[in-house]
Amino acid sequence: MRVGIIGLGHRLGYLGYVFRAIDESFEIAGYVDPAPAGLAELEAKGVSAGRQYASPAELIAGERLDLLMIGSPNHLHLDHIRIGLEAGLKVFCEKPIVTTIEDSLELAGLMGRHGHERLMVGLVLRYSPLYRDLRAAQGAGLLGDVVSIEASEHIEPYHGAFFMRDWRRYERYSGSFMLEKCCHDLDLYNGVAGARPERVASFGGRKSFVPANDPAKEGVNDLELFYRKPSGWESTDKVFDSDADIIDYQVAIVEYANGVGMNFHTNLNVPDQFRRFCVIGSRGMAEGDFVRGYLDVHRMLTGEKAVSNRYANETALSQHYGADEQMAADIVAHLQQGVDLPVSTQDALEAGILALSMDEARAKRSVVDLRPVWDRFDEALLRRAA
Incomplete structure (x- = not known):
């Protein structure tokens, strides 16, 4: 399972290790984060984060992905979810998925267009x-x-x-x-x-x-x-x-x-x-x-x-x-x-x-x-x- 990450903070750095421990086929192909706070802890546990990309579009274009994982700051989630859905990917997003009522309504509309099964959320x-x-x-x-x-x-x-x-x-x-x-x-x-x-x-x-x-x-x-x-x-x-x-x-x-x-x-x-x-x-x-x-x-x-x-x-x-x-x-x-x-x-x-x-x-x-x-x-x- 090849995975791309947008926002490699402490949470997804930790979850990358957990997913790898659960499924040996879990492989992080690449990530987008100018200052990946979770990179060191991920690599310290023997898990590669793959190639660093400058933008979500470059990550998606550059890798064949089975799942896009989003751990960026909350206010960016909606745009990153939209990019993943419009690229035809399955998406996992950390909670909370959006930060305003209006964005909640917009994401509900995206679910109506792209299907609820395409997005998973980290309400662990x-x-x-x-x-x-x-x-x-x-x-x-x-x-x-x-x-x-x-x-x-x-x-x-x-x-x-x-x-x-x-x-x-x-x-x-x-x-x-x-x-x-x-x-x-x-x-x-x-x-x-x-x-x-x-x-x-x-x-x-x-x-x-x-x-x-x-x-x-x-x-x-x-x-x-x-x-x-x-x-x-x-x-x-x-x-x-x-x-x-x-x-x-x-x-x-x-x-x-x-x-x-x-x-x-x-x-x-x-x-x-x-x-x-x-x-x-x-x-x-x-x-x-x-x-x-x-x-x-x-x-x-x-x-x-x-x-x-x-x-x-x-x-x-x-x-x-x-x-x-x-x-x-x-x-x-x-x-x-x-x-x-x-x-x-x-x-x-x-x-x-x-x-x-x-x-x-x-x-x-x-x-x-x-x-x-x-x-x-x-x-x-x-x-x-x-």
């Missing part, structure tokens, strides 16, 4: 054993009808500092923190809810990564924590006085079309991080945490614990609770054997629209009604080339 948590077990418990009727969801994604200060230093600190590149980091989680709970979100309210801002909280002002000299995670393009050494325009905490409430309610909380400065959920249904409840590695399901009538699963936080290959290698295996099987994937481009777009609506609600301090957006979205999905 859909492949995690924990989430698969949660959906299996739901499918077995252990929860009954889902009523409400409580969920969160909280990251440690070293990771929060990375966002304040990296290109992702600018919403014009990332879309927003909620979109860049939490679209994974929103996609999962959209799937559990079984309906589209209709109304959203949200509040948040930045209170932790601000000058008043800089430990250096208190005489702390060992600041390695805040530089532990490397950044690449457009990076800065500033953390607490960064020019970032993203938030470092946000809360949101969501009402789905079927009446399911959800509250979601994210924070970038949590010393003992967790990524947990509680799904409460008419027949039972499921509690889990991806970081702490558990899933418990209790029956409503008896209080009996029907599921008690424990998971490894990381595996030999995976940075995402066993999900990275499963995603690689599933995508290879999809390309070679036509096996269905657990997440679609439409799922990714719907999760992204929810994240963006949370930011709109936060900025406007008002409830956002998504029903008009879904009308436009469905119209775009149905578009066909004349």
Whole structure:
């Protein structure tokens, strides 16, 4: 399987190694990136990145490709996806696939013209054993009808500092923190809810990564924590006085079309991080945490614990609770054997629209009604080339 890469950052540098470990035929033929942050780690693991090209057009013209992988900064994804689709290629794009509502509608139109099966998206948590077990418990009727969801994604200060230093600190590149980091989680709970979100309210801002909280002002000299995670393009050494325009905490409430309610909380400065959920249904409840590695399901009538699963936080290959290698295996099987994937481009777009609506609600301090957006979205999905 010959692959071309647009945007050889740390993520695709890592995934290149994972795909190669899963499938020995995986070969990177070439890449486009003027400053490939992931190249050294890829080559250190014995995986060649092939030839460097100056542009996506030159890469596509110069190589016979079975798959185009996109890991460029988020705001460039739509153009790079379009180039791949118009060249007749299968495309894998890291999340989030686009950064605005308008780009979401444009990509929906591209899917209508080129086919949904042509684009795969790196919403890796859909492949995690924990989430698969949660959906299996739901499918077995252990929860009954889902009523409400409580969920969160909280990251440690070293990771929060990375966002304040990296290109992702600018919403014009990332879309927003909620979109860049939490679209994974929103996609999962959209799937559990079984309906589209209709109304959203949200509040948040930045209170932790601000000058008043800089430990250096208190005489702390060992600041390695805040530089532990490397950044690449457009990076800065500033953390607490960064020019970032993203938030470092946000809360949101969501009402789905079927009446399911959800509250979601994210924070970038949590010393003992967790990524947990509680799904409460008419027949039972499921509690889990991806970081702490558990899933418990209790029956409503008896209080009996029907599921008690424990998971490894990381595996030999995976940075995402066993999900990275499963995603690689599933995508290879999809390309070679036509096996269905657990997440679609439409799922990714719907999760992204929810994240963006949370930011709109936060900025406007008002409830956002998504029903008009879904009308436009469905119209775009149905578009066909004349």
